[in-house]
Amino acid sequence: MVITVVGIIRAHNLFAVVMLGGVYSFLMATVMVILDAVDVSMTEAAVGAGMSTVLLLAVLHLTQTREAPLRHTPAIPLIVCLLTGGALVYGTLDLPPFGEANAPQNQHVAPYYIENAEHETGSPNIVTAVLASYRGYDTLGEVTVIFTAGIGVLILLASGLRPRRRKNVDSEQDPKDNAA
Amino acid sequence: MTTILADLNYWVTVFLLVGGLYIVVAHGNMIKKLVGLSIFQTSVYLLFISPGKVLGGTAPIIAEGFDVYSNPLPHVLILTAIVVGVATIALGLALVVRIHKSYGTIEEDELHDLESDA
Structure with a gap:
């Protein structure tokens, strides 16, 4: 999993990035099985590895597949990330050990x-x-979030299409609509 | 040695989290940013699930012959989080498509250039 993330950071071909993201999700699903979270694992494999990858590929088809090289040296982000990581590792020292x-x-x-x-x-x-x-109310809230996101996606995609060709609005929305 | 092994799951989580954060902050391409965001989210799933594991326990489905179960509560919370995470990614991707349609690029640097030219 760690290697996959390093690969994602280094890859400039977005197609490779998306595929590595799918591999990462499947690895995470496997880890979830080992950690006894079978329901989470199934959801992660279906939604994280399947659904997200399909959505990302659809967007790659609509846009471009190369990432431009970085123009500035990523020194400040690197420092920020290392500081965050250091603080988090310091925090883990107080957490209870694994499997207790x-x-x-x-x-x-x-x-x-x-x-x-x-x-x-x-x-x-x-x-x-x-x-x-x-925790039924949590699930109700979750459904509300998905519904809102679905509406947002529809509005964003439809508003770009309407002025030019009204007839194609419905067929163009379909790939995104699956997210809801 | 035992301390290192006992905290290893947290450290892997921290590395994944920081890796995701680095992608989000340092890279200008929006699709890559979104992949980084999903890595960030997934590392949080690991942070929640791994403390719920009980050594010698099984998955929390009641069955004959098993007495020790892992903690079911984080599993429930993370199920919700996974679905919400995908909704977030979908909304972000819709924004990316929209930006690409209006400006013809999904690179942050090029968008800045367009802004300063205008």
């Missing part, structure tokens, strides 16, 4: 969900139970 069952985050509400989710909601999959039942 007694860490604070695993002692809060999680035991309640694991013990009660099945007989309270009837779903053996705790992730589904929490998503649809205990």
